[in-house]
Amino acid sequence: MDRRAALRAGVFTAAVLTVSAPVTAAAAAPMPAGTPALALARLRAGNDRWCGDRAAHPDAGAARRVELAAGQEPFAVVFSCIDSRVPPELVFDQGLGDLMVIRTAGHTHNPLVAGSLEYGPAELATPLLVVLGHQRCGAVTTAVECFRDHRRPPGHLADIAHDLRRPYDEALRLGAAPGDLVEATIRTQTRQTVAALHHDRLLRPLIAAGRLRVVGAYYSLGSGRVTFFD
Numbered sequence: 001m002d003r004r005a006a007l008r009a010g011v012f013t014a015a016v017l018t019v020s021a022p023v024t025a026a027a028a029a030p031m032p033a034g035t036p037a038l039a040l041a042r043l044r045a046g047n048d049r050w051c052g053d054r055a056a057h058p059d060a061g062a063a064r065r066v067e068l069a070a071g072q073e074p075f076a077v078v079f080s081c082i083d084s085r086v087p088p089e090l091v092f093d094q095g096l097g098d099l100m101v102i103r104t105a106g107h108t109h110n111p112l113v114a115g116s117l118e119y120g121p122a123e124l125a126t127p128l129l130v131v132l133g134h135q136r137c138g139a140v141t142t143a144v145e146c147f148r149d150h151r152r153p154p155g156h157l158a159d160i161a162h163d164l165r166r167p168y169d170e171a172l173r174l175g176a177a178p179g180d181l182v183e184a185t186i187r188t189q190t191r192q193t194v195a196a197l198h199h200d201r202l203l204r205p206l207i208a209a210g211r212l213r214v215v216g217a218y219y220s221l222g223s224g225r226v227t228f229f230d
């Protein structure tokens with residue numbers, strides 16, 4: 001069993017979290033079965049079903065569970081908020097083993113999260129990474145209210161607000177009106193996260209080689225529609 005096969009089978013090795021993981025080896029890995037374009041089309045199709053109340057709930061049965069017991073090959077990574085109204089497997093109508101999902105409040109991004117985001121593309125050849133912001137994000141709303149009122153959120157909520165300060169400042173700099181500041185911060189946070197991932201040391205060579213696409217997106221709560229940024 002080679003290293004990639006071992007990882008797909010869930011054999012965890014220390015190398016996964018080693019800072020000096022082999023960039024060139026990852027970039028030189030075989031092309032995955034799915035391309036970034038195919039993966040994106042699959043997410044768009046699933047979201048169309050979700051929006052149209054035609055969810056198929058694929059890959060959810062016992063046969064799929066048994067099939068995956070030997071290993072996983074998710075076709076997309078989704079980095080989204082913890083909001084209970086935005087579960088990626090539902091809004092993209094996907095099932096077991098299809099998506100690798102990382103969720104933090106306001107999809108705030110730090111080195112520990114970055115490692116989780118790198119895992120799929122670098123170790124499983126996952127061809128697509130979506131950063132999914134969403135309408136009326138509670139974490140962003142709380143942070144924006146605290147910035148406006150010069151309050152510090154309690155406990156570790158302060159850490160989340162700290163990470164949202166940069167997109168908030170950028171939204172202000174771009175002239176967002178007070179009533180639009182939450183939405184502008186959400187979109188700016190998403191774009192800044194995508195930009196940071198394009199400079200990620202493990203992901204950058206995969207993007208340059210066409211093996212990975214990193215894209216921002218925005219979820220509208222009422223319609224269920226995911227709009228991709230580009």
Ligand SMILES: [Zn+2]
Nearest residue numbers: 081083137138
């Ligand atoms: Zn949220």
